Amino acid sequence: MSDASYRDAIFSTPLDRVARFSFDEQVVACFPDMIRRSVPGYGQILGMLSLIAQRHLRHGAHVYDLGCSLGASGLALAGALPEDAFRYTGVDLSPAMVERAQQTFADECPQHSLQVMEADIRQLDYQPSGMVILNFTLQFLPPEDRDALLARLYDALEPGGVLILSEKTIDADERDNAWRVERYHDFKRANGYSEMEISQKRTALENVLIPDTLDALHGRLAQAGFPRSMTWFQYLNFTSLIAFKES
Numbered sequence: 001m002s003d004a005s006y007r008d009a010i011f012s013t014p015l016d017r018v019a020r021f022s023f024d025e026q027v028v029a030c031f032p033d034m035i036r037r038s039v040p041g042y043g044q045i046l047g048m049l050s051l052i053a054q055r056h057l058r059h060g061a062h063v064y065d066l067g068c069s070l071g072a073s074g075l076a077l078a079g080a081l082p083e084d085a086f087r088y089t090g091v092d093l094s095p096a097m098v099e100r101a102q103q104t105f106a107d108e109c110p111q112h113s114l115q116v117m118e119a120d121i122r123q124l125d126y127q128p129s130g131m132v133i134l135n136f137t138l139q140f141l142p143p144e145d146r147d148a149l150l151a152r153l154y155d156a157l158e159p160g161g162v163l164i165l166s167e168k169t170i171d172a173d174e175r176d177n178a179w180r181v182e183r184y185h186d187f188k189r190a191n192g193y194s195e196m197e198i199s200q201k202r203t204a205l206e207n208v209l210i211p212d213t214l215d216a217l218h219g220r221l222a223q224a225g226f227p228r229s230m231t232w233f234q235y236l237n238f239t240s241l242i243a244f245k246e247s
């Protein structure tokens with residue numbers, strides 16, 4: 001059963017050497033459970049994406065979902081908007097993610113126009129769009145590649161277009177940072193992760209998920225050309241921003 005979804009137990013046994021985290025077959029098989037138990041507010045962010053799209057998207061506009069994983073944002077939009085309201089392109093570098101996202105869209109919303117591409121979002125030739133979603137993806141790019149991508153997305157957005165940027169963040173203040181990280185680990189414990197799982201995953205994500213501060217994210221958006229950005233959601237060290245292109 002290739003489309004079954006399993007409980008995330010990837011870091012539940014002691015590993016001699018914890019490998020760098022990667023979006024491989026093993027992660028894909030438990031990804032919905034992993035992201036739900038590991039990202040505070042993930043469900044609320046997805047729910048709000050459709051409401052934001054309903055307010056900001058011109059009828060029939062194009063939406064990019066960059067680092068779409070299993071296409072959860074596409075599914076949320078298709079669940080809330082009629083078939084002709086938007087065209088969606090999900091992009092992901094992981095072949096296992098792309099294959100499963102395509103299958104899910106074909107099974108669950110064949111009437112909507114939902115495409116998935118296997119590509120590196122740093123190298124894509126972007127078409128004009130009304131909305132771009134970066135839901136917990138920019139944090140996986142090398143920091144030196146982030147500004148160039150955001151500038152290209154600003155250029156691809158149509159007047160009045162919006163970018164949604166969700167990220168894990170770090171606090172510049174050490175005490176605030178420690179408090180948020182400790183409460184995040186409490187959140188993981190409350191969701192059934194053991195000390196070993198929390199600590200091995202932390203090691204696996206080192207130098208793979210490199211968080212920015214909230215100020216740095218707003219700075220990057222301004223640098224890319226966006227005249228206005230806002231933090232619309234925050235839950236511990238997980239946040240979502242919206243950036244507006246002038247109409």
Ligand SMILES: Nc1ncnc2c1ncn2[C@@H]1O[C@H](C[S@+](CC[C@H]([NH3+])C(=O)[O-])CC(=O)[O-])[C@@H](O)[C@H]1O
Nearest residue numbers: 023067068069072092093094120121135136137140
């Ligand atoms: N250079 C790249 N090009 C394309 N994809 C990439 C690249 N680097 C990483 N990815 C992809 O970005 C995704 C990040 S997960 C996004 C969750 C999703 N948005 C969700 O709303 O469920 C976040 C998380 O798991 O915390 C993975 O699928 C990677 O393969």
Ligand SMILES: O=C(O)C(=O)Cc1ccccc1
Nearest residue numbers: 034035038039168201205209
């Ligand atoms: O689990 C973590 O520590 C996170 O930061 C969230 C996460 C969720 C899914 C894949 C990678 C990171």
